[in-house]
Amino acid sequence: MFSAKRAVVPPNPLQKRIAIIGAGRVGGALAGGWVKARHSVTLGARDPHSDKVKALLHTLGAALATTIPKAVAQSEVVALATPWDGARTAIEAAGDLAGKLLIDCTNPVGAGGLALGHTTSGAEQVAQWAPGARVVKAFNTIGFEVMADTHFANGKPALFLCGDDGEARQAVAGLAADLGFEPVDCGPLRMARCLEPMAVLWISLARTGMGRQFAWALLRR
């Protein structure tokens, strides 16, 4: 009868029980967003009473913290948000994950880039085949339709490029701008290890429903 002053928060009909492993910045950001979206969030931590976890709980307001296995046991979704070198230990601590939805937010990033699976690139191979050439990787991350017509209603498409010669990169940036792209200088040629997978992703998305009239862009603020 006298509930007018109580904040009435409508329940989220799609509410999920989510365990977040890792109380760092990624885990904190995800927890904050999902608490706001009225999911039930539990932090799973090696030490749920640590100052770090307490501080995060304080910020979040509506979340709990417990041990990793307890957080996992009571949740249907588990977000793995540890550093890569803590990922395996965290998974082993989690107990039985069978049937759980496990969101892997980690990246196998070592000192020199990806620690796993990325050891060279086509561009580096091309540079070996063309001794002395100033090789710049570019115009490989989108389909020809985008190169032929860079106009999109909602922004400029990005053109990622990389190479070991700064002047050559600048020249290619100019050639990309000539076509209407926003050039994005990604640094040395080995960054082609990142640009070539973007091509594979573009092709895969194009083939699986998105069609070929789309492009990458950067949002900034």
Add this chain to the structure above:
Amino acid sequence: MFSAKRAVVPPNPLQKRIAIIGAGRVGGALAGGWVKARHSVTLGARDPHSDKVKALLHTLGAALATTIPKAVAQSEVVALATPWDGARTAIEAAGDLAGKLLIDCTNPVGAGGLALGHTTSGAEQVAQWAPGARVVKAFNTIGFEVMADTHFANGKPALFLCGDDGEARQAVAGLAADLGFEPVDCGPLRMARCLEPMAVLWISLARTGMGRQFAWALLRR
């Protein structure tokens, strides 16, 4: 005196002599754009008199075609726009490339993805460590600042995700939308081989001048 009817095209002060190797769709798109931007474009082809090359020249209007070594010799910029399996032959045909700006537009794409350098991913490793879990790779391609605040003036940031369980991917897409992202379903878990390099690229761009307040987006038309 009587030049009023002649089209006066102002010269491009940054005009470059560009050889394009490969008369396919990428080469054609780049040639078209660079001709419009008033660069001097020469197509380098194994057979410069082929119907394909003639048709492209006809479309372009202001471009020439010749053999690959001749096109390269007279150009300061060389765009390699062949299929990957023709790249090496084309480079060998090109002659001396020392000092040339060589734009590598190719992708080492084989039947099952990248032919070079990409053999596994952290996500696939995580799936091995967590038998039975429905692993979805997500929230790894942008920094925590973007996860904490997805608002950008000029569009929604994209959240790329992949996994082998379609229902699990849908659930994560919902969780991404809850945070204000545009979820982009990238298909099976092995696509993490493309998403993890995007993380490396994000980190690298953030560190080399772009700062951490940027995100990926998709443009569509």
